[in-house]
Amino acid sequence: MSDKGNVLCFVLTNVNRQRLIPMFIMDGQLLKIFKIWLVLLFIKESTGRTTANQQALHAHLFTSYDAGEKPYCGGAVNVTLDLALRQVIDLDEPQQILRANVWVRLKWQDCRLTWTPSSYGNIGNFIVPYKYIWIPDLTLYDSVSSEFVGLKEYRPNIYPDGTVYYNFPSVLESICTVDVERFPYDEQTCKMLFGSWAYHGNDMDLQYKKPEGDLSSAVTNVEWTYISLKAERHVLYYGCCPEPYPDVTYYLRLKRKPQFYLINLIVPSMLITVMAALGYYLPVESGEKVSLQITVMLSLAVFQLLVADKLPPSAEATPIIATYFNFSLFLVGLACVMAVVVIAIHYQGNRRMPDWLYKFGVLKLSVITCVHLGNNSVVSKQKVDTTNSIVVKNQTHKVCPDLNETNRNLTLINLEKPVVTLENGGEEHKDPGATAPNRVNQDDWRRLALVVDRLSFYVFCIVGITGTSIIFSQFGM
Template identity: 35%
Template sequence: MESGMPKCSRRALALIISLQICLSLPNGTSAGFNEKKLLHKLLDHYNVLERPVANESDPLQLSFGLTLMQIIDVDEKNQLLITNIWLKLEWNDMNLRWNASDYGGVKDLRIPPHRLWKPDVLMYNSADEGFDGTYPTNVVVRNNGSCMYVPPGIFKSTCKIDITWFPFDDQRCEMKFGSWTYDGLQLDLQLQDDAGGDISSFITNGEWDLLGVPGKRNEIYYNCCPEPYIDITFVIIIRRRTLYYFFNLIVPCVLIASMAVLGFTLPPDSGEKLSLGVTILLSLTVFLNMVAETMPATSDAVPLLGTYFNCIMFMVASSVVSTILILNYHHRNADTHEMSNWIKTIFLIWLPWILRMHRPPGTPEYGASHNRNAPMIAERKPIHFPDVEMKERSSKSLLANVLDIDDDFRHNHRGGGTPTPMPPSSFFRSVYRQAEDNGNGARVPPPEPVVATHGCINADYELAMILKEIRFITDQMRKDDESSVVTRDWKFAAMVVDRLCLIIFTLFTIIATLAVLFSAPHIIVS
């Protein structure tokens, strides 16, 4: 039966079925035709160069807003701010109006921006290679002629970094937006929100805290033109989070400074005082270079942390100089240096009294054993020899005991014989003087006539030489005692300087650290 149906009847049946299917679909599916018709009507004779106003003398009102999504980076070295921002521009285009009922209820359209007139708003202080970092999204056009353009973009803007209070600093980075060609009489920019930029969707940054994004409308008259030029300036206020810098720069610097102070507790004989100070100075130089690498090469200001590092480096360098002075004092002796009166007064009397320092046990105090006009050895008690009575009890005289000979002259004198005459005093003087004049200690024999005249001249000469040697040894011991006293005085002076430097540099480190922390605008570690 169907095969016998005429061909025209089959076509008419298919057309009826298709119409029934189309009528049974929802009304929204019929909008494609209306939207196409509307786009042809709006854009076929649309001129993208025409400023869409009813009267050419009237300015076009442009509402401008900003949504800050993320702070990507703050480049202090190059003084740049990189952010992720969504712009929001709204204006009314009189050439894009229609009656929604005439076009199947179509109330809005999405049109590419190159098919429409759009304001040439750019960021004046852009540092991007392409200058405009926005992505050209579609423009949402409504039937009343309102146009909303929300282009997102990665903005690289210039920002003058103030490093005065680094790392406890706040930065204010401006982003200035305005029309590149239209003046205020042709395009009137208005701030969309008096509170400034929208930060409701802001993604927190690990290095910076966002304090706010206030905005301001500026109307500026330039000397070149009588027309005003309008711009919208947003200020991104951020605060540096100091937790990273506190634990990676400040705390190590304080520990290194304390090590430099503790170096004064090392004894000078250890040989590590000077090498420790130089090592600490090199360590601080490395930390200072780390700070300098992140800071811009500017002479406008010195960062607070750099000032602190310089103070600590000055302290460590001064400690190295003080250590050299201490080692110099410690290794001085009577053969190379003579302690002047003012050094004795300052380092052996006044400073020990102020610092409550005392000499080690067994060492006499300077005030009790020293005289400014006489050496310490002059106040010692003289050495007492054996009494004369003990010598009278001996069967030999002092000369005979020393020379191990018989006391012939004493026996002869007691037996009534003629005593052996003693050499005259001039003989001992001549012998002693000859021995003194001999610098190498060799014995110089007395003149031959004297030897021939006196029988015991050899024994008397030996006695004179022994007395001379005893006096030489006594003088040498006296000189050694005086030298040891001078050496102990220099070592004690070195101890006084060591203690004084320990106190001074400890106070300096504490005061410098507290001054840096409390001079900062904020010291909240976060």
């Protein structure tokens, strides 16, 4: 018994109990202090016994133990690996690197680390620094980091039968081949291959604990959804050595959340492409038809650069969204070219329009595009030679007629002939299909420009809707 215990017994046996007990009753604080002192004294004695047992166990286990030597217990050391995903920190698509926070759980048997619990105060497990015992040289083969973070920074837990559990957190940086063909509706599978770098399969056999990793503690990622974490074991033979090298590969399957890219990239680019159609409603006299189309093209180019910065420079597969941006640029570029053509036709001035172009471009295409030409009351005169002159009479053109006037207008179109005044005062009716070498009319060019502009608008809408539907159907939405 300790000295303090002897003093306590002396006080209790030699002091007048009739005087001591009323004193404790009257002073409750002294009674509490006395109880606390007794508890602390018991704890100190128990701690002393536990410390002595731990020191004895430590001496028993590590007196002749060499942490640099692999346990030779009759065959290869069976190391079991279990991986728990904590969080995907980042998946860098251009660099194709996965950064993930994981919990690594190792288990193996070391026959040199055994003891009888009853001989050491019933100690059921013993936690020691990692440098005291042998630890498997677990290696992430496709790592881009210079070291395995956490492997030599935590403490393993030893049990009486020699079983060692070593659990530690780590941040892995592994190469991950990214397939962005269906971006942003893509799924990625990143593999993390673990194995021993120094020991072959005859010395250390690496196996997985479960066919699937642990996702129960995973923290939600803002960009990715965790689908699965599956484990597979492989045995490989390398050219350097004839021995087998087992490895455990975890396949992390991720699915991207497309809402961010849908709202910030796809929808704005579609709206900007639709704005290109507004250029067809601008009159030529405004002078802004080409400027609007060029502005739309520049805006789409900016969105395309944003997407290009997000995707890896891979030539194996073309992303569907890149195809969509290229298609949109082509569509707006075509609209810009047609705007230039319409402006060039509109400002032809007094140049003569060929009859075939008038018949096909003005009359027939105006019916197809439903463009109402209105009335033409312009009379042009031009000398042909010294003996005769030609005067173009009034002509009335009406397209998209009402159903109740169909027969009458067809008759007018078939029977209508320009009237030519001859020098002697007579009149001659000529077939519209006949050659009129001196037709001069600025309004005809303007009507043709309007027809071409309307026709290109229809083509723009049809091609845009069809192409966009085909492209986005490839996403499988």
